[in-house]
Amino acid sequence: MTPDTPGFDPLSDYADGRRMLWWTLVAAALAGTAWAWTGWTGALSLTVRLWLAYSGGHMALWAFHRRGRALSWPRLVAAVIGATLMASFAGLPLAPDFVVDRLSALSWLVRRIALPLGFGLGMHLPALVLRVREWRQHRQRIAMAQAEATRSALQRQVAQAELRTLQAQVEPHFLYNTLAAVQSLVRRDAARADEMLDHLHEHLRQSLPAMRSEQSTLAREAQLARSYLSIMSIRMDDRLAFRIDVPDELAHEPFPPMMLSTLVENAIRHGIEPSARGGTVTIAAQQLPQGLAVSVIDDGVGLGASTTSGGGLGLSNVRERLRALFGEHASLRVESRETGGVQACIVVPAAH
């Protein structure tokens, strides 16, 4: 009936209204023959009127079937009742005791209409109710199947997104460039090299087991971001400054792993690195009515300066994982700031 319930047509019984018309002609011929032989008897009149009432409802349903569009069941039932009523009225002149004056006599009308109307409705309505129930069950099954399909599609997406995150976790580029910087520092500034290796050690230790758990905590993710930012700050020769502002009471809030890092990497790669004067990356967390909001703010070159659109995986990966974990209750918003730079904000629903 509606396009979203494939494979089920609740009006399929009424598909062939044309045959119904043909049968009406045959019935009229038979009635005519009977009339010619026996005269106009009460029984013959009643049969013809019953047939009229029945076919009225049938034709109404046939009309609905032909339109083939989304309809409401109350309208369908009303149409059947209306059509049967009209057909019963149309049959009144065939009543043996019909005189025009009687049309104004209510008791006569009721007596002559009751039987055809009852017959017509009795033939259509119970069947219609059954089909409604059947159709609802069918629709429910389809909805369940669709929900199941969505769920498994989501699970597949999570798996894929996690795989990509896993692969992207300790980006080889990051690792080798950091080692190149350490190599240089060892000769020039051994203390700084030592500091860098500490940060790298911390970063690797934090990021490797991160993907095994579905949930991390904000404190842990902030720590991961801190080691990454410390390394990049040394590598960029202090062109990068950073601030991490996570209130103690939010430190143990659950937060999905590797998302904050992605935003921080983006801020450096697209905001600070291309900027000649460098800049500052700020991580801020706060509790909002709709959940826990974690922002990564930079004062780098801003959105307009980089390309207008891209195929980068990081951001869409975060979006997909958020949707898989929280549906529509989480959000990711990345926008330019009035004072320059970019603000990226993840909001996840509060844990309790």
Added chain:
Amino acid sequence: MAAMPAPTAVLIEDEPLPRAELRQMLATLWPELHVVAEAVDGASGLRALTELRPQVAFIDIRLPTMSGLDLAAHVSGRCHVVFVTAFDDAAVRAFDEGAVDYVLKPIAMPRLAKAVERLKLRLHGAPADLSPWLSRAAAASDAPSPLRWLQTGHGQQLRLVTVTDVLYFQSDAKYTRVVTQEGESHIRMPLKELLARLDAEQFWQIHRGCIVNIAHIASVSRDIMGRMDVLLKAHPQRLPVSQAFQGRFKAM
């Protein structure tokens, strides 16, 4: 035999520490080499290369503003190029046949020594035309990936929208409107270009001026006159499907 003038070089590397390291290593391995300039991004690198015309350029592949590969393409045939790159650059695989020299970061002294030896020999001849290798390397490193996010205008603000969140795109007089559940913004990319860069399985054109994300379609309705409309799950807008694009829905 007259002494050859000191060979000149430019180092193009965005990070200061590896750059300093490279400078120092070169000073040890090739004391005669005169480093005339150092650059921190693609644009200033290109300026240095065209103005100073060094014989040798050490170029990092991943650079801000212009990639090392694009940079090398500009000076191909005019200067001997050695790429300096971290391990995982897809481009490196295209160089593995040896025609283009590269050293990996962190730089190993023996490897750089070998590159220097080769450079000394090559200095006697004209710099090689790198274009065939560069185009292969470029193809390897930016394999066409479908568009994943868009930078859209939203009032005075710019905003990043992931394409999976887009319900539909509609062309407007000057812009392309980007409609998501949260609201509307616009991009300058015309529909035609957009269509070429979107995942064709996910985004269907349904009208001359409209592309819809099929993940957000609730149903498709058709009336007795053959008009077809797309109804969305989370948006009241009905999107007409023009005759030319109806076939794809009918096949379902």
